[in-house]
Amino acid sequence: GATSRAWFLEDMFQFAGGNVAKLPMDHHELMAMVAPRALLVLGNPDYEWLADESGYVSCRAAHEVWKEFGIGDRFGFSIVPGHPHCQLHAAQRPEVEAFVDKFLLGQSEVTTDVTTHSFDNVDHARWTAWWGEGKPVFPERSREGIETVAFEAETSNVGAHWQIGHDDQASSGAYAAARTGTQSIAEAPTGSEGVLSMPFFLKADGNYAVFARLDCPTADDDSFWMKIDDAPFEMLNGLATSGWSWVKLKQLPLKAGAHTLTIGLREDGAKLDKISLSNDPYPPEGMGEPADAR
DSSP states (O other): OOSOGGGSOGGGGGGSGGGGGGOSOOHHHHHHTTTTSOEEEEEOTTSGGGOHHHHHHHHHHHHHHHHHTTOGGGEEEEEOOSSOTTSOOTTTHHHHHHHHHHHTSOOTTOOOOOEEOSOTTOOGGGGTTTTTTTOOOOOOOOOTTOOEEEEEGGGSEEOTTEEEEEOTTSGGGEEEEEOTTOOOOSSOOOSSTTEEEEEEEESSOEEEEEEEEEEOOSTTSOOEEEEETTSOOEEEOOOOOSSSEEEEEEEEEEOSEEEEEEEEEOOTTOEEEEEEEESSOSOOOTTOSOOOOO
16 A cells, blocks of 8 residues: 555555455465475565565565475575665675575575564564464554554644644544645745644653554655654655555654654645554554543
8 A cells, every 4th residue: 555556456455554454365375376486585675665564574474385395495585775776785696696506506505594684573473373273363462561652633733834624534533634735745844834743752762663544545645744853854655545544654763752753744635633653563453542632
């Protein structure tokens, strides 16, 4: 749901947002069709729309198929930042050459145990824990140490270039959006008129995920600007949803203490209902936790 719609048939997007779980297949199954032949998967987390976190989980799941047949060395993955899209990072070249040497040139002594990634905080095993039980459900997650702050967009510090809309499907029945005809495509808005600001306080250092409950109906109405504290604004584009859905905007390390989250308008058809910021990397369920009183 967060990638360019040009890559898929339009029918695929009925499974975007909250309907992802209804998709009858997933990428680990596509990869597993290659077995018992060799497969090396390459990724680049610098481009968030490439969905490399979900790609990492899919790789871990697919790898189980090769391991089940005792040929775990025939599958590998390397997800490495710091290089342009569709170009091979220098660190990945030996990994690719190893797979070529072993599985195309028959050099059996070559090592191909390649599992390079930066997703140590992702509990990939949670997605496959049910395998063999016939009941596809996630195991319960521990809530120990979880800290979450939530905001209703319409009750934040709302700039004059935003408007408050009403929808029974929105949390608290209301949402915020740029005023019709007000956009800031090329650069983030300047001044307070074009932004929503949300002060918050964290009790502990950690990696925090920022999720937004959005209704972004088209590729022309699916973006915002965002920053935390005095960092520069970052454009968040490709957020199209099918109705109201939670979308992950960013994951970043934050220190304990006072902060301010600022959302800037970009396209006037993008609707923002609620923000959830948590050291739990998984999206909120339903309407999410109650918003902090301000």
